Amino acid sequence: MKVLKIATAGSVDDGKSTLIGRILYDTKSLTDDKLEAIEEKSRQRGFDYLDFSLATDGLVAEREQGITIDVAHIYFSTPSKSFIIADTPGHIEYTRNMVTGASTAQASIVLIDARNGVVEQTYRHFFINNLLRIKDVVIAVNKMDLVDFSEEKFNAIKGEIEYLASKSEYKGQNLTFIPLSALKGDNVVDKSDNMDWYQGETLMHHLERLDADDINDESQTRFPVQTVIRPKTEEYHDYRGYAGKIYGGDIEVGDEVAVLPSLTTSKVKSINFFDKEYQKAKRGSSVTITLEDNVNVSRGDMLVKVAEQPTIAKQLDATICWMDKEPLQASQRYYIKHGVNDAQAKITQLKSIIKTDFSGVEENPSELELNQIGDIQLKLSKPLSFDAYKDNKSNGSFILINPKTNNTVGVGFIK
Amino acid sequence: MSKETIQVDALESEAIFIFREVVAQFEKPVLLFSGGKDSITLVRLAQKAFYPAKIPFPLMHIDTGHNFPETIEFRDRLVEELGVELIVRNVQDNIDSGRVKEETGRYASRNMLQTETLLDAIEEFGFDACIGGARRDEEKARAKERIFSVRDDFGQWDEKNQRPEVFDMLNGRIDLGQNVRVFPISNWTELDVWSYIEQEEIEIPSIYFAHKRKTFVRDGMIWSADDAVVYRDEEEEVVERMVRFRTVGDMSCTAAVLSDAVDIVKVVEEIRDSSISERGARIDDKRSEAAMEKRKQQGYF
Numbered sequence: 223m224k225v226l227k228i229a230t231a232g233s234v235d236d237g238k239s240t241l242i243g244r245i246l247y248d249t250k251s252l253t254d255d256k257l258e259a260i261e262e263k264s265r266q267r268g269f270d271y272l273d274f275s276l277a278t279d280g281l282v283a284e285r286e287q288g289i290t291i292d293v294a295h296i297y298f299s300t301p302s303k304s305f306i307i308a309d310t311p312g313h314i315e316y317t318r319n320m321v322t323g324a325s326t327a328q329a330s331i332v333l334i335d336a337r338n339g340v341v342e343q344t345y346r347h348f349f350i351n352n353l354l355r356i357k358d359v360v361i362a363v364n365k366m367d368l369v370d371f372s373e374e375k376f377n378a379i380k381g382e383i384e385y386l387a388s389k390s391e392y393k394g395q396n397l398t399f400i401p402l403s404a405l406k407g408d409n410v411v412d413k414s415d416n417m418d419w420y421q422g423e424t425l426m427h428h429l430e431r432l433d434a435d436d437i438n439d440e441s442q443t444r445f446p447v448q449t450v451i452r453p454k455t456e457e458y459h460d461y462r463g464y465a466g467k468i469y470g471g472d473i474e475v476g477d478e479v480a481v482l483p484s485l486t487t488s489k490v491k492s493i494n495f496f497d498k499e500y501q502k503a504k505r506g507s508s509v510t511i512t513l514e515d516n517v518n519v520s521r522g523d524m525l526v527k528v529a530e531q532p533t534i535a536k537q538l539d540a541t542i543c544w545m546d547k548e549p550l551q552a553s554q555r556y557y558i559k560h561g562v563n564d565a566q567a568k569i570t571q572l573k574s575i576i577k578t579d580f581s582g583v584e585e586n587p588s589e590l591e592l593n594q595i596g597d598i599q600l601k602l603s604k605p606l607s608f609d610a611y612k613d614n615k616s617n618g619s620f621i622l623i624n625p626k627t628n629n630t631v632g633v634g635f636i637k
Numbered sequence: 638m639s640k641e642t643i644q645v646d647a648l649e650s651e652a653i654f655i656f657r658e659v660v661a662q663f664e665k666p667v668l669l670f671s672g673g674k675d676s677i678t679l680v681r682l683a684q685k686a687f688y689p690a691k692i693p694f695p696l697m698h699i700d701t702g703h704n705f706p707e708t709i710e711f712r713d714r715l716v717e718e719l720g721v722e723l724i725v726r727n728v729q730d731n732i733d734s735g736r737v738k739e740e741t742g743r744y745a746s747r748n749m750l751q752t753e754t755l756l757d758a759i760e761e762f763g764f765d766a767c768i769g770g771a772r773r774d775e776e777k778a779r780a781k782e783r784i785f786s787v788r789d790d791f792g793q794w795d796e797k798n799q800r801p802e803v804f805d806m807l808n809g810r811i812d813l814g815q816n817v818r819v820f821p822i823s824n825w826t827e828l829d830v831w832s833y834i835e836q837e838e839i840e841i842p843s844i845y846f847a848h849k850r851k852t853f854v855r856d857g858m859i860w861s862a863d864d865a866v867v868y869r870d871e872e873e874e875v876v877e878r879m880v881r882f883r884t885v886g887d888m889s890c891t892a893a894v895l896s897d898a899v900d901i902v903k904v905v906e907e908i909r910d911s912s913i914s915e916r917g918a919r920i921d922d923k924r925s926e927a928a929m930e931k932r933k934q935q936g937y938f
């Protein structure tokens with residue numbers, strides 16, 4: 223069955239956790255024991271309604287403070303599709319967890335509290351959605367019950383977001399605006415009786431219609447080699463299989479391929495998956511490939527079709543989202559992980575900080591702080607084979623790792 | 638030889654990708670094998686990831702001594718077939734030496750005691766990556782887990798400070814003394830696992846299928862009365878019922894469910910229509926709302 227991955231975004235208390243709980247409830251995805259637990263807790267806390275955020279806020283600290291700290295992955299399905307929704311935190315200090323949840327999403331729901339309208343975190347999250355180039359974005363104007371289901375309020379917010387979208391560099395995005403009440407259930411799964419002026423679909427209806435195939439990933443074929451399989455048994459004495467996952471496009475037996483970065487060429491001899499051989503494998507498949515010639519291939523190398531080569535360079539320009547308390551500064555050194563390939567990287571330039579309200583950049587800053595987004599240039603200890611993020615998401619992104627702490631400190635999008 | 642086009646299913650492809658990352662990034666990985674359906678599924682995925690080579694790491698079972706006999710038989714047959722190494726470490730040894738104290742009474746369970754034995758074994762063998770079959774849909778603290786989850790020497794999970802995990806890049810860099818818990822089927826649901834077992838025709842222990850068993854009822858749950866391991870009050874009446882198990886943890890904390898599902902097709906149907914979650918039959922989670930999170934902080938699977 224197809225799986226659609228959806229991320230939520232929005233400021234604290236805009237109702238993300240409540241919305242997910244409501245979706246689970248209205249699609250009958252909450253099992254009896256989980257529902258009983260929510261009823262019981264809601265009663266204990268003296269609420270006269272069901273506090274659905276209790277379904278997703280899984281950490282003690284979260285329930286104590288009534289906030290979401292880290293991403294929760296929630297699973298449910300309807301007859302037509304399976305869904306994974308990432309419930310993400312709204313606080314600015316947990317933006318990195320929001321990026322974590324959104325990076326693998328094919329669609330995103332940005333919640334806005336109808337009373338407050340577009341606030342700083344809305345800008346930031348909308349910006350990150352654009353940076354990640356998430357194809358389908360729903361702007362869910364929530365808590366409509368608290369603004370008398372006002373069409374004017376809804377239209378004002380819609381206008382503001384449309385204006386922001388007009389300034390975004392990413393033009394391929396489908397924006398959908400839905401007025402709803404997560405708490406009361408209006409336009410979540412069932413159509414609201416309180417907003418006759420809204421002719422569009424309910425949120426669930428909309429999500430059910432979205433294509434689970436990640437069309438964003440359609441591009442040139444990239445096959446980063448994770449490991450070389452050498453059984454060294456009698457039967458498979460000379461077997462050298464290159465294990466990896468196919469990104470971008472398909473691979474077929476007989477394809478002429480180049481091994482990067484060495485640029486030696488060969489032909490695909492066989493495509494294996496477990497104990498079977500195939501003529502062709504589609505993108506997204508983890509398979510094992512053998513080549514006609516005995517060429518030198520090891521982990522981190524990449525197989526591509528001869529006519530579809532990426533950039534091979536020891537330097538790159540990127541936009542980076544910083545995720546560490548210790549700020550990024552020019553001339554610092556990090557490990558870079560580009561897909562399954564590792565190298566060292568030195569920040570040669572911190573060019574600018576990008577303002578997440580789409581109002582421009584700050585040139586030549588001295589450092590990039592936690593949760594800030596900026597443009598940098600990197601020098602690499604060895605050549606990497608990469609694409610621009612806009613052409614190939616998996617081959618156009620990387621992470622930086624602090625060599626002192628081993629923590630993942632930034633995520634980069636190659637220009 | 639079949640010469641067609643293949644599209645590996647997204648969840649299966651992701652799990653295989655994760656297994657290969659583990660082997661490439663760590664020196665001494667181990668697969669934590671309980672004999673349950675999730676770890677059996679892991680074994681099949683590991684086989685697929687490295688075929689035609691053998692699975693390049695051992696399996697380890699932390700044995701509470703309270704396992705269903707069917708599970709142990711099954712385990713031994715599986716490792717024999719695969720030709721992989723099996724390490725067994727017993728909770729009983731720590732009880733005998735007095736390092737840990739066994740609970741007694743109504744809800745007594747050795748489940749918590751596994752943590753101590755696991756941490757000892759990690760240290761004994763110097764494992765730097767422990768692969769487990771936990772899934773995010775099981776429980777709400779587990780819904781917060783990363784795929785590579787870093788633990789310190791005490792096995793502790795620092796849940797408020799997890800590494801960001803973006804796209805499918807997995808950062809396995811750790812300091813000496815740290816280790817990583819790896820969860821290749823994080824994104825699978827219970828139904829996904831059962832459907833996969835059906836599709837792949839994977840063999841699983843017989844207790845997963847409906848069978849007649851002597852049982853008694855306590856707190857609305859059905860317990861096995863076959864064995865001395867599960868504590869039973871005199872007045873709790875033993876009745877033979879048609880039941881099966883949805884998870885096979887320690888016998889003392891795993892309740893059975895009434896079921897007519899005698900084969901895999903029926904089990905998949907039953908799971909699809911079920912209105913109770915899998916861990917609803919685990920008394921260890923019912924101890925408190927935060928039971929799982931607390932156990933994880935202390936180094937549990």
Ligand SMILES: Nc1nc2c(ncn2[C@@H]2O[C@H](COP(=O)(O)OP(=O)(O)O)[C@@H](O)[C@H]2O)c(=O)[nH]1
Pocket residue numbers: 232233234235236237238239240241275288289290312364365366367368402403404405406
């Ligand atoms: N009146 C009203 N309250 C809502 C609605 N959605 C959420 N809330 C309340 O807003 C508060 C914050 O919700 P929560 O889901 O925790 O927000 P999050 O921080 O975005 O996850 C809770 O008290 C909810 O009950 C809504 O549609 N209407």
Ligand SMILES: [Mg+2]
Pocket residue numbers: 238239240275289290309310311
């Ligand atoms: Mg929340």
